[in-house]
Amino acid sequence: MSDQDQKLCDSCHERPGTNHICYGGDAGKSKSLCQVCLMQDSELGGMMQRFQEAVQTGSCKYCGAPAETSFGASTSFLGDHYNLVCMICFNDLTEFVRQPENARLFRPDDDMVPHNVATQLADYQNRQAEFMKERVLQRKSKS
Secondary structure (H helix, E strand, C coil), X not given: CCCCCCCECCCCCCCECCEEEEECHHHCEEXXXXXXXXXXXXXXXXXXXXXXXXXXXXXXXXXXXXXXXXXXXXXXXXXXXXXXXXXXXXXXXXXXXXXXXXXXXXXXXCCCCHHHXXXXXXXXXXXXXXXXXXXXXXXXXXX
8 A cells, every 4th residue: 555545544634544443342433543643542542552561571472482462452441451472473373263164253153142152262262272382382393
């Protein structure tokens, strides 16, 4: 995407909106903010600062390498929860998610009662942990 095609910040309408924030649950709202406006927003700026500190000081939860990113959530309701990972493990996780059996966590024909949701989530997390354990062991055996 060229600089001319890049979306402007939804707040200042001056700089490129390089930070994309999704919110609103089922409503699927989102906004794009430049780094300046993001950091000026008291709630978002604080979350971003805590996130950056967690990544800078943390280790990959799978292989122990220095963290480079995270997947997870930070909300005033849930609090900060980061799954810190290095980029190699992040790429492995991306591969895991793209596998057909993992592409959709909840199947539309399932009866979506809490027990089924909890069971499916636990199964997904167990398969993900096993997949990552195997990948890390494969990398360690090659070195």
